[in-house]
Amino acid sequence: MAAPFEHSDNGVIVVIGTGAGGGVLANELAQRGVSVVALEAGGRYLPEDYVNDEWESFGQLAWLDPRTTSGDWRVSRDFSGLPAWIVKAVGGTTTHWAGASLRFQDHEWKAATNYGPVEGANLLDWPIDGAEMAPWYDKAEKKLGVTQTNDMPALPGCNNYKVFEAGAKSVGYENVHTGRMAINSEESDGRMACQQTGFCFQGCKWGAKWSAAYTDIPRGEATGNLEVRERAHVARILHDDAGKVTGVEYFDADGSLQMQAARAVCVAGNSIESPRMLLNSASSMFPDGLANASGQVGRNYMRHLTGSVYGVFDKPVRMWRGTTMAGIIQDEARHDPARGFVGGYELETLALGLPFMAAFLDPGSWGREFTTALDSYENMAGMWIVGEDMPQETNRITLNEGVKDQFGLPVADVHYTDHPNDVAMRNHAYGRGAAIYDAVGATRTLPTPPYPSTHNLGTNRMSENPRDGVVDKWGRAHDVPNLFVSDGSQFTTGAAENPTLTIVALAMRQADHIAGELSRGTL
Amino acid sequence: MMTTTSQQRGQQRGLTRRELLSRTMAAGASFVVGSGFVAANDAAWATEMNALKPDSFATLVQMARDIYPHDHVADEYYVVAVKGYDTPDAVDDIEAGIEMLNAAARDTGFDRYLDIGWERDRVAVLRGIEDSAFFQRIRGGLVTGLYNQKEVWPLFGYEGESYSEGGYINRGFDDINWL
Numbered sequence: 001m002a003a004p005f006e007h008s009d010n011g012v013i014v015v016i017g018t019g020a021g022g023g024v025l026a027n028e029l030a031q032r033g034v035s036v037v038a039l040e041a042g043g044r045y046l047p048e049d050y051v052n053d054e055w056e057s058f059g060q061l062a063w064l065d066p067r068t069t070s071g072d073w074r075v076s077r078d079f080s081g082l083p084a085w086i087v088k089a090v091g092g093t094t095t096h097w098a099g100a101s102l103r104f105q106d107h108e109w110k111a112a113t114n115y116g117p118v119e120g121a122n123l124l125d126w127p128i129d130g131a132e133m134a135p136w137y138d139k140a141e142k143k144l145g146v147t148q149t150n151d152m153p154a155l156p157g158c159n160n161y162k163v164f165e166a167g168a169k170s171v172g173y174e175n176v177h178t179g180r181m182a183i184n185s186e187e188s189d190g191r192m193a194c195q196q197t198g199f200c201f202q203g204c205k206w207g208a209k210w211s212a213a214y215t216d217i218p219r220g221e222a223t224g225n226l227e228v229r230e231r232a233h234v235a236r237i238l239h240d241d242a243g244k245v246t247g248v249e250y251f252d253a254d255g256s257l258q259m260q261a262a263r264a265v266c267v268a269g270n271s272i273e274s275p276r277m278l279l280n281s282a283s284s285m286f287p288d289g290l291a292n293a294s295g296q297v298g299r300n301y302m303r304h305l306t307g308s309v310y311g312v313f314d315k316p317v318r319m320w321r322g323t324t325m326a327g328i329i330q331d332e333a334r335h336d337p338a339r340g341f342v343g344g345y346e347l348e349t350l351a352l353g354l355p356f357m358a359a360f361l362d363p364g365s366w367g368r369e370f371t372t373a374l375d376s377y378e379n380m381a382g383m384w385i386v387g388e389d390m391p392q393e394t395n396r397i398t399l400n401e402g403v404k405d406q407f408g409l410p411v412a413d414v415h416y417t418d419h420p421n422d423v424a425m426r427n428h429a430y431g432r433g434a435a436i437y438d439a440v441g442a443t444r445t446l447p448t449p450p451y452p453s454t455h456n457l458g459t460n461r462m463s464e465n466p467r468d469g470v471v472d473k474w475g476r477a478h479d480v481p482n483l484f485v486s487d488g489s490q491f492t493t494g495a496a497e498n499p500t501l502t503i504v505a506l507a508m509r510q511a512d513h514i515a516g517e518l519s520r521g522t523l
Numbered sequence: 524m525m526t527t528t529s530q531q532r533g534q535q536r537g538l539t540r541r542e543l544l545s546r547t548m549a550a551g552a553s554f555v556v557g558s559g560f561v562a563a564n565d566a567a568w569a570t571e572m573n574a575l576k577p578d579s580f581a582t583l584v585q586m587a588r589d590i591y592p593h594d595h596v597a598d599e600y601y602v603v604a605v606k607g608y609d610t611p612d613a614v615d616d617i618e619a620g621i622e623m624l625n626a627a628a629r630d631t632g633f634d635r636y637l638d639i640g641w642e643r644d645r646v647a648v649l650r651g652i653e654d655s656a657f658f659q660r661i662r663g664g665l666v667t668g669l670y671n672q673k674e675v676w677p678l679f680g681y682e683g684e685s686y687s688e689g690g691y692i693n694r695g696f697d698d699i700n701w702l
Contacts, residue, residue: 052684055671158691159699166702195690205686315701320681322696354681358670366590366653366662367646374670375593378680440702 005037005227010261012037013514014248015268016234016277019092020503021487022268023212024143026228027220028511034518035225037260039232039250041269042088045095046214050203054356057202061095063088065411067272068400072417074449078363083414084303085452086270090230091213093270093454094500095203098325099181099210100348100386101146102497103137106130107335108343108388111493114335115342120419121390122300126492127464127473136505144182144210144504145189153185154178155194158322160349163311163381163440168329168347170439171432175330179348182210182500183323189215198351200324232258235409236281237265237290237483245290245483251407264482264514264523266475268507271301271456271489275397276412278460278470291460291477296470298398300391300461301414302494303453305422307385308350309430310361311437312376312444319351319381326351332432333496341424344496345387347433352382360451373446381437385429386455388496390419397459414453455499460489474513475506482523486510568599570606574614579621582636583608583661586624589645590662591669593678600675604668605661620657627651 005012015026018040026038042063051057062085069076069083076083087093107114109130112123141149148154155178157165168176183200184193194208207214220226231253238247238259247261267274275298279289289297329347336344352360354377362370395417399410418426434445463469466478475490477483486507488499495502517523561577562569572580587601608617621636627648628636639645652658669675676683685691 052686055667156697158696162697162699162702194692196692196696197685197690199684199686206690316680317699318680318682318695321685321691321694353683354676354679355667355671359666364662368592371591371593374679375595 005035007258007260009035010246011035011263012261013264013266014039014260014262015266015486016248017041017092017268017270017273017487018090018217018228019087019212019268019270019487020094020097020500021507022266023091023094023216024504024507025266025268025486025511026226027212027216028508029515030220030223030225032511032515033225034515036220036227037262038226038228039234039248039260040090040228040230041233041273042090042231044090044213044230045203047203047205047207050095050205052197052199052202052205054202054353057199061087061089061203065405066403067411068403068413069415070413071395071415075452076416078449079452082452083416084270084272084456085454086272086456089213090217090228091211094211095213096201096454097500098200098350098498099183099323100325100328100498101141101144101180101182101501102346104130104133104495104497104502105333108493108495109133111343111388118342118390118421120392121421122393123391124461124463124468124492127462133502133505133509136509137501139508140501140505143508144501145184145191146501147179147181147183147185148177149180152188155181155183155185155323155326156196158196158326159317160319160322160351160381161327163313163317164327164329164349164383164436167311167436167438167440171435173329173331177328178326179328181323181325184208194323196322198320198322198324198353233407234269234277235407237267237277238281239283239285239290239480241285243285243480245480255407264484266484266486266510266514267460268486270487271459272397272412272414274485274487274489275459276399279397279399280409286479291470291479291483293479294463294467294469296461296468298459299393299396300458301395301397301416301456302389302391302458302491303416303450304455304457304494305345305385305387305389305418305426306450306453306455307426307429308382308448308451309385309433309437310373310380310382310446310448311434311442312373312446313379313381313441314443316378317381318378319349320353324351325349325384329436332429339428341421341428343388343421343425345385345425345429346496346498347429347436348384348386348498350382350384361446361448363449373444376444383433383436385426385433386496386498387422387425387429388494389422391458391461391493392417392419455488455494457488457491457494457499460485462490462492475510484510484514568597568602570602573609574611575609575617578637579618580605580609582621582624583617585637585645586649586661587665587669589642589649591665592642596675596678600669600672603672604665607664607668616657616660620655620661623652623655623657624648
């Protein structure tokens with residue numbers, strides 16, 4: 001373990017959050033000899049602690065601090081206090097993620113240019129592109145041990161995948177495979193191979209799935225340059241009269257207010273908490289929130305359009321056996337406006353256990369239409385839709401001054417309403433998902449509404465012009481020279497792909513940039 | 524919603540299945556055996572009451588089955604799912620809810636909810652009160668109270684955790700044979 005740093009040590013970089021963004025950034029900086037204090041709101045859980053029981057694990061790992069919701073999305077009606085299913089723990093949501101590790105397609109970096117004007121959407125091109133990111137994707141895929149990259153073989157297909165693949169091929173899809181997954185198909189990097197146990201969402205008890213909790217975090221700590229403070233809940237980021245950040249106030253595990261000085265601060269608390277921290281750091285110099293001269297902090301909240309399709313068959317599938325996300329169809333990921341919408345979507349298998357299926361299949365529903373579906377649980381196959389949703393200025397994180405968390409801080413309100421493009425894409429995907437299962441004999445298909453968000457994106461977005469976003473192409477705040485954003489909130493647009501690989505690649509690139517700035521004396 | 528969930532689960536932890544006297548096949552409505560004691564009319568299940576009126580508890584069990592009817596799931600699991608309401612803290616709200624339910628039944632020409640013979644007629648009564656806090660409390664509680672009982676899982680074929688058995692890598696993760 002790292003020797004603790006003094007609270008008054010203003011030479012350290014403070015990283016807030018230890019997930020795919022913050023956890024990787026903290027380790028990559030530590031590997032480069034940079035002193036880092038990582039503040040993590042949650043506790044530390046490792047594979048021996050994970051529980052293969054959906055509700056019990058949810059209670060152990062999920063972020064359950066109060067939040068509110070608004071807007072027309074159904075999550076706001078069905079799960080009004082739970083807009084997102086993300087993790088509060090060392091390693092963040094890398095404990096929970098399914099492992100899908102996909103690169104953006106080149107055109108997705110330039111959505112405004114390639115999609116053209118979309119009414120009501122706040123589309124913008126990223127200030128970076130696929131060529132810029134390619135070497136960082138290479139490094140990220142090596143770090144995560146992604147299947148079908150480098151020397152890592154594909155995972156074998158489980159029952160849920162076999163149904164999915166057979167249906168996909170029957171309807172003419174060609175780009176169907178068991179995915180590019182950050183799950184070891186063979187022993188690698190000191191971690192064992194996948195045992196097809198299921199419960200990927202509850203933390204991998206074998207450690208076969210990559211998580212920062214048992215890779216980057218301990219490796220960073222082993223350098224002596226990284227101190228992770230658990231159960232450290234950030235209240236606000238402080239700055240001086242010159243407008244540079246000077247430290248971070250946080251509540252420690254005992255609920256006492258502490259201050260950690262900092263040479264620079266990197267915010268990586270997820271797209272809900274990161275803008276909340278900036279907004280809660282408003283001051284006389286930054287009356288609308290830190291780094292918010294553009295007014296874009298908290299805006300353009302994206303969550304992928306999502307939705308699921310379950311197929312019921314006359315014979316057993318037993319979809320829960322094996323990796324939770326066991327395969328992908330990529331034929332619909334292209335941009336093809338002839339389908340009636342811009343952007344594209346991925347179809348990925350998904351399995352829920354009986355308890356979560358009951359909770360999420362059709363929330364609020366009851367009676368025999370609902371229960372006869374569950375009666376066929378053993379005969380179900382399932383897939384999840386991951387599609388690019390449109391950034392909208394009015395979909396946003398704001399402070400709900402009327403609701404306070406356990407520390408007396410205003411909670412985040414998560415406001416979301418589907419864009420017509422999102423609705424058109426979801427309906428298209430529901431139709432294709434049903435066709436896939438019908439092609440292999442489904443007796444019933446179930447177009448299932450979105451779950452609480454797991455892909456939270458875009459609320460501190462990257463922009464070339466400071467007027468259009470919160471951070472520059474390095475994730476550095478336009479308004480504050482020693483403040484960085486290091487998580488999915490810097491996404492300019494969401495693309496169709498699961499975001500973790502891109503968050504990791506951006507964090508590795510940012511670490512290299514910050515270390516360079518430090519050595520040049522420019523930070 | 525999640526807070527209610529945790530509360531509900533916490534309440535159920537206090538109940539052991541020894542409280543259920545019989546495990547035989549269950550069917551039909553329940554009746555009151557005696558003061559503070561409820562049993563199904565075929566003695567499929569029985570439980571001692573702590574706070575609720577026995578009639579009210581029997582109504583609650585029937586209501587639970589009508590909300591989430593699974594014909595292959597015995598009454599005893601529905602009993603476990605709603606037994607958590609049989610507490611001094613919950614009794615006033617639940618008794619008031621049952622009275623509302625019986626009043627709705629009377630409006631459709633029956634003496635009380637338990638006297639309605641056909642599920643479709645009971646469901647019609649429930650549809651009439653489904654926006655009430657009482658109905659939503661019972662329905663919401665059942666989502667975990669019923670489906671998160673480990674004893675219920677095998678009835679749906681669900682196998683739960685497999686880590687303790689080494690996962691499914693050698694136990695049928697890809698054994699589908701009908702495609």
